[in-house]
Amino acid sequence: MSTAVAQKRGLGAAIWDYLTTVDHKKIAHLYLYAGGLFFLIGGLEAMIIRIQLMKPDNNFISAGLYNEMITMHGTTMIFLAAMPLIFALMNAVVPLQIGARDVAFPFLNSLGFWLFLFGGLMLNVSWFTGGAPDAGWTNYAPLSTTSPGHGVDYYVMGLQISGAGTLIGGINFLVTIVNMRAPGMTYMRMPLFTWSVFVTSTLILFAFPALTVGLFLMMFDRMFGSAFFDVGLGGNAIIWEHLFWIFGHPEVYILILPLFGAFSDIFSTFSKKRLFGYSAMVFATVLIGFLGFMVWAHHMFTVGMGPIANSIFAVATMAIAVPTGIKIFNWLFTMWGGQIKMTAAMLWSVAFIPSFTIGGMTGVMLAAAAADYQYHDTYFVVGHFHYVIVGGVVFGIFAALHYWWPKMFGIKLNEKLGKLAFWPFFVGFHLTFFIQHFLGLMGMPRRYWVFLEGQGLETGNMISTVGAFFMAIGTLIFVYNVIYSAKKEKKADGDAWGTGRTLEWAIPSPPPHYNFVQTPLVRGLDPLWVEKMDGKEGMTPAEPLGDIHMPNASFLPFMMSLGTFIAGFGFIYQVDNKAWLIAVFAGMGILLGSMLVRSVKDDLGHHIHKEEIEEDIKKGVAK
Amino acid sequence: MAYNSKPAHHEEYQRKQHREEMKHQVLTFALMILFTFIAFGMVIMEVDTYFIIPTLIILAIVQVAFQLYYFMHMKNKGHDMPALMMYGGAAVALLTIITFTTLIWW
Structure with a gap:
């Protein structure tokens, strides 16, 4: 009902609808739009970096601007592109896969998104107010604590705000997956994507507080004269590195695990087979999550922790290759003997396996602490983490978007254009980053503005830059595909790929805003497939047809996030002029006032009546 | 008949459960007060620091466990x-x- 009304009411009403929505499917759209935009911005920054490094002694951009570019490229891609795109997938899919009508805390879901968006906007405002952060995405002290201007202050406040949003989102999905599974869906019947989101959310819950603490210490050092990281006053700069990587290493698993889950679903759907070694996959996911907390110091082998600490972290790091290897083989065995359909989603997934494995192997090389003294801070490291992040996370996001696009928007992405986008991106990716391993071994340090002539680095860098342009072409074709498909593609079926196995394919594409007319009864792993094998059309309901209770939309999350945004500027500029404290008080006033309104005003949600649902069923928008 | 007997059984079972629960609660409460007295007592009597610090930490952990498991029902x-x-x-x-x-x- 609500979608039909929204379409009739025009643009203003549609915008208001998105500003106030607590529907997980619309919040998924918001995360996708915002994350996509930041992905393009981060990509643009990457292109500028590659153009600067195209030839020796280039002066395309100045050294200072180059530092800002590398810092913002890393920060944007990790925090503002990869994270929200993953949250887009989580929001779009998890409630549907577990047979729920929404997440556990719809209001918090919306708050999480708006906090992330305002945090991201704040970071990018810094371009226009005298310089972006320039201390690298890792923001090591004392470089960051002594960086002039307000760039690093923007980093601190922006990440603090968007980090709060991520933490809220993570907790929300934990509670959702623990409490809102449909009857019969035990833990060991959850689809692998839901499982990996569960583990990811746990990692978010445990890892983000370390970042929050680190950012608070940094904030007090830079804005309020404390000296946590100032060696001259008895502080210790290494504290930042530890706090950052205690968060930072689990963060890379936060990025990759959900896409491991997505690949698992994609491989089994398009191979028309159940996932090979389901319980081993679950075990491997949990083990990666667990080990992810034991290895952060492998980023700091050269800090001088001593041979014992280095050895422990080296061995723990290499151990992660075991569960990851289990996963790689299980995906291969899932495809083995299956009826493989090479869709665009499958193409990205198949390409992911060798690409990610190369990244994994260089990871084990880097984990050898003694050898790391050679690799550290060279382009070898840059090559390694782009192989895992682009070859794993970005390929995964493209695969998952192709796969779930019909569920999110009701139309498939054009398959031809999808494959056309894949090839330049795939070729460009290997051109860009494979050669960087060798540049690193030849001694090219990362984060340097220029390299010199006659050191044998010219050809490699040129190849790398050419590859980057191929990746840009691939991305642009994908963006064109999105627009093209929205205009030309026809409506997708509920079970859009015909071989759907999990609950999300049991309902129409896109689902009605209450998702399931009747909560489904889950009778096994791959619940829809179980029903199909029993010759049934759809799921067996677990409840009679009745009124459905849904949460109300609310504008308060937007206002609360706006409050923190305003207060953030106040914190940054009160160093220059105490009058800016007014912004702190005003922003906090908006935040606390909104929270007060939320506490005082009862919001009991609304009911969708049985008659309306029956009408929806007749129209075919609900099932 | 079958209607009446079952709830009666059930009620008796529940009453027994509650009595048991209450016993646990009172017992742990008494223990916690005792621990607190011991803790204060040790500090007042100026027992050796090397003994007092680990003992206080152990007592604190036990108290937290009591709090979580008995008063906040984590044992259920x-x-x-x-x-x-x-x-x-x-x-x-x-x-x-x-x-x-x-x-x-x-």
């Missing part, structure tokens, strides 16, 4: 997930503390 069924999360979080926090006390030189 259906608390596996909160327990898992709390122990997980405590483990990560402990790891951080170990790092900061052993790995970082000052």
Whole structure:
């Protein structure tokens, strides 16, 4: 009902609808739009970096601007592109896969998104107010604590705000997956994507507080004269590195695990087979999550922790290759003997396996602490983490978007254009980053503005830059595909790929805003497939047809996030002029006032009546 | 007949359960007060510091466990997930503390 009304009411009403929505499917759209935009911005920054490094002694951009570019490229891609795109997938899919009508805390879901968006906007405002952060995405002290201007202050406040949003989102999905599974869906019947989101959310819950603490210490050092990281006053700069990587290493698993889950679903759907070694996959996911907390110091082998600490972290790091290897083989065995359909989603997934494995192997090389003294801070490291992040996370996001696009928007992405986008991106990716391993071994340090002539680095860098342009072409074709498909593609079926196995394919594409007319009864792993094998059309309901209770939309999350945004500027500029404290008080006033309104005003949600649902069923928008 | 007998049984069972629960609560409460007296007593009597610090920490851990398991019902069924999360979080926090006390030189 609500979608039909929204379409009739025009643009203003549609915008208001998105500003106030607590529907997980619309919040998924918001995360996708915002994350996509930041992905393009981060990509643009990457292109500028590659153009600067195209030839020796280039002066395309100045050294200072180059530092800002590398810092913002890393920060944007990790925090503002990869994270929200993953949250887009989580929001779009998890409630549907577990047979729920929404997440556990719809209001918090919306708050999480708006906090992330305002945090991201704040970071990018810094371009226009005298310089972006320039201390690298890792923001090591004392470089960051002594960086002039307000760039690093923007980093601190922006990440603090968007980090709060991520933490809220993570907790929300934990509670959702623990409490809102449909009857019969035990833990060991959850689809692998839901499982990996569960583990990811746990990692978010445990890892983000370390970042929050680190950012608070940094904030007090830079804005309020404390000296946590100032060696001259008895502080210790290494504290930042530890706090950052205690968060930072689990963060890379936060990025990759959900896409491991997505690949698992994609491989089994398009191979028309159940996932090979389901319980081993679950075990491997949990083990990666667990080990992810034991290895952060492998980023700091050269800090001088001593041979014992280095050895422990080296061995723990290499151990992660075991569960990851289990996963790689299980995906291969899932495809083995299956009826493989090479869709665009499958193409990205198949390409992911060798690409990610190369990244994994260089990871084990880097984990050898003694050898790391050679690799550290060279382009070898840059090559390694782009192989895992682009070859794993970005390929995964493209695969998952192709796969779930019909569920999110009701139309498939054009398959031809999808494959056309894949090839330049795939070729460009290997051109860009494979050669960087060798540049690193030849001694090219990362984060340097220029390299010199006659050191044998010219050809490699040129190849790398050419590859980057191929990746840009691939991305642009994908963006064109999105627009093209929205205009030309026809409506997708509920079970859009015909071989759907999990609950999300049991309902129409896109689902009605209450998702399931009747909560489904889950009778096994791959619940829809179980029903199909029993010759049934759809799921067996677990409840009679009745009124459905849904949460109300609310504008308060937007206002609360706006409050923190305003207060953030106040914190940054009160160093220059105490009058800016007014912004702190005003922003906090908006935040606390909104929270007060939320506490005082009862919001009991609304009911969708049985008659309306029956009408929806007749129209075919609900099932 | 069958209607009446079952709830009666049930009620008796529940009453017994509650009595048991109450006994546990009072017992742990008494123990917690005792622990608090011991803690204060040791400090007042100026017992050796090397003895007092570990003892206080152990008493504190036991008290937290009592609080969580008996007063906040973590010993009852259906608390596996909160327990898992709390122990997980405590483990990560402990790891951080170990790092900061052993790995970082000052």
